[in-house]
Amino acid sequence: MNTKSVESTEERKTIKRAARKKAAPKPKRAPGVSRGEGKKKIRKASQGTRKR
Numbered sequence: 001m002n003t004k005s006v007e008s009t010e011e012r013k014t015i016k017r018a019a020r021k022k023a024a025p026k027p028k029r030a031p032g033v034s035r036g037e038g039k040k041k042i043r044k045a046s047q048g049t050r051k052r
């Protein structure tokens with residue numbers, strides 16, 4: 001969806017929203033896949049070898 005030709009931001013917003021509504025809904029995330037806060041955190045990342 002190209003909205004570069006539209007000048008006003010309000011009109012551009014309405015066009016984008018309409019296009020989003022028309023688009024196919026995104027599939028749900030698989031149950032095994034977590035994102036963001038659901039991910040397991042590592043305690044401390046390894047620092048690597050020091051220069052001196």
